[in-house]
Amino acid sequence: MSSQKPLTDQQLDEIDARAAHLFEYVTMPTEADQLTGEDVPALLAEVRRLRGRLWELERPSTEAERNALRQSFVELAAQCEQDRDYEGAFEVQCRLREREEQWAREDAAVPTP
Numbered sequence: 001m002s003s004q005k006p007l008t009d010q011q012l013d014e015i016d017a018r019a020a021h022l023f024e025y026v027t028m029p030t031e032a033d034q035l036t037g038e039d040v041p042a043l044l045a046e047v048r049r050l051r052g053r054l055w056e057l058e059r060p061s062t063e064a065e066r067n068a069l070r071q072s073f074v075e076l077a078a079q080c081e082q083d084r085d086y087e088g089a090f091e092v093q094c095r096l097r098e099r100e101e102q103w104a105r106e107d108a109a110v111p112t113p
Contacts, residue, residue, distance in 0.1 A: 012057070015050060015053065015054060016054075018050065019047060019050045019051070019054075022043050022046055022047050022050070051110075052110065055110045066103060069099070070096065070099075070100075073092055073093075073095065073096040073099070074096070076092050077089045077092040077093050077096070080092060
């Protein structure tokens with residue numbers, strides 16, 4: 001468990017507004033044309049940093065949801081085995097493995113701050 005205090009709604013709104021402003025700033029042709037070559041990479045780095053921070057803040061709730069789903073798969077597989085439905089248990093285990101692989105891909109796609 002993280003010892004960090006969760007951000008308030010106001011702080012999350014501020015992060016979201018700043019990310020939206022940075023995205024808008026980078027994509028506006030009139031302002032983007034005036035930027036130097038160093039400004040755009042710095043802004044994009046800030047957007048990546050904010051996205052990474054947002055993911056970091058959402059991580060505990062995401063992990064809690066994943067753990068709940070993981071537990072339901074394990075319980076279902078155990079029930080299938082108890083009912084001697086070994087094919088069903090195998091199918092549930094395969095679906096859990098697919099879900100774990102999907103989560104690994106999602107985690108790998110997260111920008112690092």
